[in-house]
Amino acid sequence: MNEHDEYPALGMMLRRAHGRAALAFAEELEPLGIENRLAGILLQLGHYGPQSQRQLMVRVGADKSAMVRSVDELEARGLAVRTPHPTDRRAHAVALTPAGEELLTGILGAAQRAEGRLLTCLDPAEQRQFGALLERFALAETLPCDLP
Amino acid sequence: MNEHDEYPALGMMLRRAHGRAALAFAEELEPLGIENRLAGILLQLGHYGPQSQRQLMVRVGADKSAMVRSVDELEARGLAVRTPHPTDRRAHAVALTPAGEELLTGILGAAQRAEGRLLTCLDPAEQRQFGALLERFALAETLPCDLP
DNA sequence: TATTGTTATACTCTATAACTATA
């Protein structure tokens, strides 16, 4: 047993890091009655505006059928609507409803609180470094699509 | 909308980063016929030696019943065995078999190749920074147990 | 022919609770 040797740990650390973050977000979102998965979609809609399910799917990293169910749920809760896509009649433009916009402000606050809690283990300079390196790492494979 | 503003992205980036890493590891492990979940346990057994299912569970971040099933699978494949725990008759000491030891060397190689591929987007100094910050972030909540 | 979205299905993971045997 090599108690103090290095060993491959990148995958495990990412797994733990993601689990820790998912838990913190879920805790902050819980009073709002919304789950991480749907909140992530609302954040994308708020940031990039109305967009097709395919765009949402790529940005969020889900697959087609999962996105169908998620948008179904958002519609059922009155948080988003499928409107006709302006240029492609196959596609929908998913858009926030007023209720969705309102909830989004709460989600933004919850997300910032969660990030704040998660990052207290790093000082401000380290937080910026970590965020920058993580983003480059996460997006290293170029997105399979023409998205910003 | 706010195309170039910052928005809460830590959770999504961790999700994508983990997904990207899990895929790379799975690809490297595929020729060995072993999945990420079981390979992670074998790595722990190789690094820390025989240990109880509870210790494995905490280190890997799974729960009790999931660990039972994973150890069942490792035993069924002849890669690990449950032996009597030296000091606690309730517990098992899970240990690698010779076949498990042999597979482990392959897993170590596969894991290093996966890490190498994943980290090419960062230069060597950044790789060290990222690894160090990620480890602090991932382990920020103190482990619920007396583990190294 | 390829793409967007939908539906159905199955599989994996996770979470939970009840149970045993030991501590």
Add this chain to the structure above:
DNA sequence: TATAGTTATAGAGTATAACAATA
């Protein structure tokens, strides 16, 4: 009383393929 492990079960998430409408 609490802990290590087991079992069973239900739920969430994910992956897959077949299909319709449109490009």
